[in-house]
Amino acid sequence: MSDDLSYVQPTINSPWGTYLSQVDRVVPYLGNLARWVETLKRPKRALIVDVPIEMDDGTIAHFEGYRVQHNMSRGPGKGGVRFHPDVTLEEVMALSAWMTVKTAAVNLPYGGAKGGIRVDPKKLSQQELEKVTRRYTSEIGIIIGPQQDIPAPDVNTNAQIMAWMMDTYSMNVGGTATGVVTGKPLHLGGSLGRVKATGRGVFVTGREAARRLKMDLRGARVAVQGFGNVGSVAAELFAEAGAKIVAVQDHTGTIVNANGLDLKTLLPLARAEGVVGFKGGDVVANDSFWDVACDILIPAALEGQLTAERARKTQAKLVLEGANGPTVPAADDILAERGVLVVPDVICNAGGVTVSYFEWVQDFSSFFWDEDEINQRLDRIMMNALNQIWDTADRHRITLRTATFAVACERILMARQERGLYP
Numbered sequence: 001m002s003d004d005l006s007y008v009q010p011t012i013n014s015p016w017g018t019y020l021s022q023v024d025r026v027v028p029y030l031g032n033l034a035r036w037v038e039t040l041k042r043p044k045r046a047l048i049v050d051v052p053i054e055m056d057d058g059t060i061a062h063f064e065g066y067r068v069q070h071n072m073s074r075g076p077g078k079g080g081v082r083f084h085p086d087v088t089l090e091e092v093m094a095l096s097a098w099m100t101v102k103t104a105a106v107n108l109p110y111g112g113a114k115g116g117i118r119v120d121p122k123k124l125s126q127q128e129l130e131k132v133t134r135r136y137t138s139e140i141g142i143i144i145g146p147q148q149d150i151p152a153p154d155v156n157t158n159a160q161i162m163a164w165m166m167d168t169y170s171m172n173v174g175g176t177a178t179g180v181v182t183g184k185p186l187h188l189g190g191s192l193g194r195v196k197a198t199g200r201g202v203f204v205t206g207r208e209a210a211r212r213l214k215m216d217l218r219g220a221r222v223a224v225q226g227f228g229n230v231g232s233v234a235a236e237l238f239a240e241a242g243a244k245i246v247a248v249q250d251h252t253g254t255i256v257n258a259n260g261l262d263l264k265t266l267l268p269l270a271r272a273e274g275v276v277g278f279k280g281g282d283v284v285a286n287d288s289f290w291d292v293a294c295d296i297l298i299p300a301a302l303e304g305q306l307t308a309e310r311a312r313k314t315q316a317k318l319v320l321e322g323a324n325g326p327t328v329p330a331a332d333d334i335l336a337e338r339g340v341l342v343v344p345d346v347i348c349n350a351g352g353v354t355v356s357y358f359e360w361v362q363d364f365s366s367f368f369w370d371e372d373e374i375n376q377r378l379d380r381i382m383m384n385a386l387n388q389i390w391d392t393a394d395r396h397r398i399t400l401r402t403a404t405f406a407v408a409c410e411r412i413l414m415a416r417q418e419r420g421l422y423p
Contacts, residue, residue, distance in 0.1 A: 003145060010063020015094030015303045018106045018408040021329040024407040029396060040100075041408060043093050045069040049139035053131040067115040067140040068097035068151055073415040076147050078181075078353060080154025082134075087116035087411075091303070095154075098324050099353070102346040104408035106385040108357045113149050115140065115348045121156050128418065133161050137168040143157075146179035146399055152356050153183040155302070158391030159195075179363040181375070182356035191359035193374035197203035198322070199233025200375070202384045203296060205343050206234070207241065211343060212390070213302055213318060214293060218242030222259075223294040223316070225302030227270050230322040230349065234298055239263050247292040248275050251302075254289045255281035259318060290314055300349075306331045321345035336399055342423075344401035346408065347386055354381055 023040050030037065052064040057359045066089055069077040079099040092114045100112025117136055118348055134260070144147055153162055162181045167187065176187035183403065186192065193200075205303045210217055220243040226229045227250040235245045244260030252274030255261065261278050269278055277285055290310040297314055299305050300322030306314075311331035319335065319342045321327060335342055355378055369377075393403035 001149035004281075010423050014090060014095075014115055016090045018304070018325055018328055019094045019097045020168075022401065023409070029398070029402070029406040030413065033417065036413045036416050037409075039071065039073075039413065039416050040097070042422055043070045043096060043191070043354060044072060045143065046089065046093065047140055047143055048089065048135065051119075051132055051136045051139060053128060054311055055128055056125050060390075063117050063119045063136075063179055065115070065117040065136045065139060066092045067143060067149070067151075068092045068113060069143065070112040070114075071412060072113075073101040073112035073412055073419060074111055075109040076145075077149035078108075078152070078356065079262060080152045081115040081117075081157050082155035082167075083117050083119050083121045083157055084155050085118060085120040085177055087118045092116050094303070095324055098346055099341055100412060101405060101408040103168065103353060104348050104411040105389065105404050106350045106354055106381055107315075107411070108353065108359070110150075110353070114154075115151055117175040119317055129161075130164055131237065133164045134168045137165045138172060140394060141166050141169055141172055144180060146177055146360075150179065150356075150360060151181045152353075159183055159185045159190060163215075179360055182359040184359070189359070189363045191355055191368070191374065192371040193378065194355045194359060195229065196233045197355035197378060198230045198239065198349050198352035199235075199381050200378065201354065202230065202300070202348055203237035203241075203324045204233040204302075204351070205348045206238070206296065206298075206318065208316075208383065208386055209318055209320070209341060209343050215255075215317065219244065220296055221294040222296045222298065223245045223247035223289065223292050224298045224300060224322075225289060225305060225326075226232050226299065226323060227275055228300070228323055230352075231298060232267055232270065234262060234300065234320070234322055236267070240295070243296070247289055248281075249286060249289045249350050250275045251274040254284050254286050255283050256292055256295065258367035262291075296320060298322050301326070304328055304390075308334055310342075311335050316340060317342070321348045330403060332399070342399065343400060343402040346403050347382075347389060347400070347404050347419050350385070351378055351382060354378055357418040 046068045049065045053063045096114035103110040162184045185189040247256045253276040290313045296318045297316035298320045306327040308330040311334040320372035
């Protein structure tokens with residue numbers, strides 16, 4: 001474990017470098033709390049673990065895992081776990097920091113954390129995947145817990161993996177601890193509405209942004225990059241509101257149809273094979289996605305996708321960040337100069353962590369709500385948070401991203417100041 005990550009040198013447009021740039025931009029709006037700003041630039045704790053398992057063929061494989069707790073001034077850490085061959089400590093640091101800002105932006109009683117294993121889960125058998133998950137959980141078990149740090153699903157992880165994590169932690173502490181993770185199966189303490197919560201949050205904030213821009217969603221053209229849980233759910237909800245999904249990109253490629261893609265046919269195919277096998281659209285080069293004539297752009301894949309060059313190309317009037325950190329700082333500036341409104345990730349995709357909070361609360365009380373109540377609570381929290389952020393943006397004449405950071409960082413640093421330093 002290390003409490004000083006100054007040895008991690010951010011590179012231009014890296015996730016951690018992007019986050020640090022975002023923090024620097026908000027300092028002028030923090031007033032006297034600016035004296036605490038270094039708190040935001042230094043993760044509280046980072047754990048790097050070795051994850052050895054015996055493979056199905058009898059060989060021993062080692063994978064590197066991480067859990068970073070960025071800030072816990074406002075409550076226990078909260079953040080997902082991703083399994084991906086390109087996971088790095090710097091990436092997990094940035095993702096944990098964005099979780100700190102995100103939970104504060106929607107005023108949840110959490111801090112920010114994140115985890116990951118550098119592994120390609122597609123190359124593992126189900127048995128090997130379970131072994132990796134359980135060993136990783138045992139290794140990070142010294143810093144997680146229902147009142148310490150609560151993992152959740154992220155890229156390439158799901159309810160099954162959360163069930164294994166919950167069971168492993170529970171076996172090690174000698175009692176069932178459903179609240180140690182969120183995003184679990186329903187019959188193990190999961191919450192209704194959790195699977196679609198992040199995509200729903202993207203839609204709710206996008207609907208409000210469109211209203212303020214006087215953009216009619218009926219007939220609005222939407223392009224979605226990343227067609228997993230977030231992008232596909234957001235696309236469904238926009239289509240239900242009368243919008244046309246004109247372009248979709250996933251790991252298999254990009255398809256375009258100016259008249260709108262038939263989601264009822266596309267969705268099951270995309271989940272099984274990827275979007276390129278769909279016959280109701282034209283397959284185009286991946287970089288052509290950014291040139292597609294659209295009104296709303298939803299980057300819902302990985303971080304750093306919306307570069308300065310792509311920001312100059314896009315024809316969208318509204319960008320909804322379904323992914324974490326999809327827009328680099330230089331692209332942010334270009335979009336602002338062009339009058340393109342960006343609803344930032346730390347509010348736009350906060351629906352997932354909000355319903356995770358509901359799940360955590362329900363686990364403690366062993367009393368569960370129906371899906372209508374969950375969606376109503378989610379919509380109300382998202383709208384209240386967005387309206388406060390929008391008022392801050394209008395008052396200071398700043399972007400929604402800077403306004404979101406201003407609101408969130410004030411809450412974080414006020415908590416830090418009021419708690420004081422120990423010892």
